[in-house]
Amino acid sequence: MKIMKLGIIGKPNVGKSTLYNAMTMGNSKIGDYPFTTINSHEGVGYVTLKCRCIDLNIKDTPVNSVCIDGIRLVPIKIIDTAGLVPDAWRGRGLGNQFLSEIMRAYGLIHVIDLSGETDEEGRKLDNPEYDPIHEITFVKKEIIRWIAAIIYNNIQNIEKRVRHRGVKLEEALYNILSGINISIDNILDALEAVEIRDVRPLLKDNKLIDFSRELLEISKPIIISGNKIDKPRAEENYRRLKTQNIDVIPTSALSEYILKRLAREGIIYYRPGDKDFDLLKPNKIDDKLHRTLEMIREKILRKWGGTGVQKILNTLVYEKLGYIAVYPVKDPNKYADTKGRILPDIYLLKEGSTIKDLANMIHSDLASRVKYGVDAITKRRISLNYKLKHRDIISISIY
16 A cells, blocks of 8 residues: 655754654654754654544454544654755755655645744744744745756756657656656646746746746645744744734644653553543653643643644645545445454545545556445445545445
């Protein structure tokens, strides 16, 4: 099964590694100084949804995912790399080394420091007055310039293939951009948006930048995580960004990491995305940790409706990327596979996907053998052209 991949970007020292650890419970270095992360990390995080086992009042037996008291966790991959600094696209800093890896992701999580305590290099400021809008702007600019540089460095080859070999412009561009998970459709949409119909405009820097900007917007949806929401001035900066129509999810990555670690140790009951927690073993924590938990409850969970970490993942995957989650089963009456396991698997597919797309996700050979599907909830037969819906349970009949 191909697992979706998301990338974490941002300047140094904004909490990218803390967010990565909170999402994956990994061991990426965390430190209060620039370039804590000097190598890329890849781990497994989860998007969540209300499991169908609750609606059907049945006990499920997940195989490719996890179900915690009616919340289904579907695995995705998360990549964390070194921070980007101004002129990273020219090779400055460490982030440029990993852009080719992170740009293979389906979507990007841009972590910003809402507190304003660090400058564009990630250095701590004596007076926290740095405007988070600057990092939103320059980090995006670095990625756009990096994409443009890839095209520029290959422009002679692109021009030769288009003008002398009769290759379509989108195909010539795809030949050099496919490695960073950009499709021909993405390229066609970007070309149309900036009204480029042949290779000549790409020889001009301004048109090349315009095209690269559109291509980034189309191919790599970005969600902004406003981290350190509990810090002084963070709420003020968040409100100011909202007045400028900049969508930011208020986040406390450190709070999420603490809650997940304590939940894993059985000290509290907490599921990703919950708005509160239950303290199960109060005798296992000291006064300092107890005060920390109360601070998290009052200043993060109750005030903001959660730590923001799970909301980032769910919003990026379901809303910005437009994916749905579907359960394939063999027996539509028992909601089971051939081994009798109830709702064992769940797959993420693009909105508009059909039964054949689902079959192909399960096994490439299966798609060519599909006759029809059965909606396990209504028990109705559905055609091959049926557009799957979020949380569908589908049985596939084959030849």
